[in-house]
Amino acid sequence: MEFRTAGVIGAGAWGTALAQVCVRAGLDTTLQAREQQLVETMRATRANDLYLPGVPLADELKFTADLADLGVCDVILAVPPAQHMRATLTAFAPHYRAGVPVVLCSKGVERGTMKLMTEVLAETLPDAPAAVLSGPSFAGEVSRGLPTAVTLACADQALGEALLNTLSAPGFRPYLATDLVGAEAGGALKNVLAIACGISEGRQLGRSAHAALITRGFAEMTRLAVAMGGQAETVAGLCGLGDLVLTCSSPQSRNMSLGLALGQGQTVEQALAGKRSVAEGYESAPAVRELAARLGVEIPISEGVAALLAGEIDVDGLIDGLLSRPLKAERV
Ligand SMILES: NC(=O)C1=CN([C@@H]2O[C@H](COP(=O)(O)OP(=O)(O)OC[C@H]3O[C@@H](n4cnc5c(N)ncnc54)[C@H](O)[C@@H]3O)[C@@H](O)[C@H]2O)C=CC1
Ligand SMILES: O=C(CO)COP(=O)(O)O
Numbered sequence: 001m002e003f004r005t006a007g008v009i010g011a012g013a014w015g016t017a018l019a020q021v022c023v024r025a026g027l028d029t030t031l032q033a034r035e036q037q038l039v040e041t042m043r044a045t046r047a048n049d050l051y052l053p054g055v056p057l058a059d060e061l062k063f064t065a066d067l068a069d070l071g072v073c074d075v076i077l078a079v080p081p082a083q084h085m086r087a088t089l090t091a092f093a094p095h096y097r098a099g100v101p102v103v104l105c106s107k108g109v110e111r112g113t114m115k116l117m118t119e120v121l122a123e124t125l126p127d128a129p130a131a132v133l134s135g136p137s138f139a140g141e142v143s144r145g146l147p148t149a150v151t152l153a154c155a156d157q158a159l160g161e162a163l164l165n166t167l168s169a170p171g172f173r174p175y176l177a178t179d180l181v182g183a184e185a186g187g188a189l190k191n192v193l194a195i196a197c198g199i200s201e202g203r204q205l206g207r208s209a210h211a212a213l214i215t216r217g218f219a220e221m222t223r224l225a226v227a228m229g230g231q232a233e234t235v236a237g238l239c240g241l242g243d244l245v246l247t248c249s250s251p252q253s254r255n256m257s258l259g260l261a262l263g264q265g266q267t268v269e270q271a272l273a274g275k276r277s278v279a280e281g282y283e284s285a286p287a288v289r290e291l292a293a294r295l296g297v298e299i300p301i302s303e304g305v306a307a308l309l310a311g312e313i314d315v316d317g318l319i320d321g322l323l324s325r326p327l328k329a330e331r332v
Contacts, residue, residue: 001162004028007070008077009088011038013052013139013277015079018105020143023058024169030062032070039065055143071095075103075166081278082108085117089124101129101159107187108280109287116184129156131163132180134187135238136246147171151239153183175238182234185225190244191281192288192302193217194255197248199315202263213301214248219332220299227295255281268309285309300325
């Protein structure tokens with residue numbers, strides 16, 4: 001299996017950064033943006049000023065607004081916000097070539113259906129071999145070539161190995177896994193938990209609270225992932241713990257910075273006002289909450305964040321609720 005050409009769907013910050021990685025990996029790469037104007041600007045300025053300002057884009061990178069142009073690619077990376085994955089893949093379906101692997105790079109759970117991106121893929125492109133790419137990776141850092149390591153999950157070992165070789169690039173080191181559900185659960189949950197860490201930071205609750213939140217957040221991430229059919233070992237890797245630590249530790253994270261604003265007293269509307277970029281934790285929180293309830297899994301931190309975002313409680317209510325839970329044995 002050899003892949004020479006890559007098509008990246010979605011020219012937000014992460015799609016753009018991954019397109020840079022593909023070029024660095026030696027792939028002939030086309031980045032698709034839904035905004036025609038952005039395509040023209042990127043062609044003219046070699047920069048994505050809308051979603052990833054200040055990063056010079058590789059000379060070899062090609063741009064298009066037309067999904068049909070990706071129909072010839074050997075591998076597809078799907079990077080729209082999770083809530084738009086279904087519509088995006090449905091629009092791509094007429095151009096999809098059977099057998100071409102689709103690497104899902106978005107982090108979230110679909111609202112309403114509570115489905116993971118692999119399930120959305122199976123319903124929109126039923127014949128597409130799936131992989132999930134997820135891990136600690138801020139677009140701004142990766143696009144500049146700063147190093148990181150991520151999880152690449154694929155159920156088919158041979159395809160997984162081929163994708164691993166295809167997508168590894170200087171400074172970008174994927175590790176192979178077979179557990180797609182675990183990889184997806186980690187990426188979706190860490191965004192909700194990062195909002196909680198941001199709130200703690202905004203309220204100046206201290207480093208101890210921060211560490212306690214990450215640790216108990218990891219416990220609930222593991223519980224939910226396992227109940228969904230994933231493996232605890234996967235969640236303990238880059239796509240779970242790794243990404244949780246990153247996202248909870250830096251205001252570079254859109255999710256953590258949303259929490260910071262809430263902790264500092266802004267309303268949800270104020271904190272999101274004028275934002276062009278997506279905070280997936282905000283988008284996925286209701287679905288994560290519903291999923292956990294359906295599976296009978298306790299996720300008190302994420303549940304509290306979902307309740308706060310839904311306007312059911314305020315920040316004090318969230319903190320009091322977490323600190324007044326019954327005392328119990330420490331376990332996952
Ligand atoms: N930014 C980052 O550092 C990372 C982001 N991700 C994930 O990548 C996914 C995409 O995030 P970003 O690239 O950061 O997005 P972004 O926040 O930079 O940009 C928003 C994107 O949403 C697209 N969009 C808006 N409305 C749309 C619609 N109706 N249909 C389809 N697309 C629409 C825009 O065209 C744009 O590409 C998310 O799931 C995110 O969690 C994963 C790893 C790192
Ligand atoms: O997923 C990310 C880093 O791995 C990006 O996090 P944010 O979406 O919170 O910015």
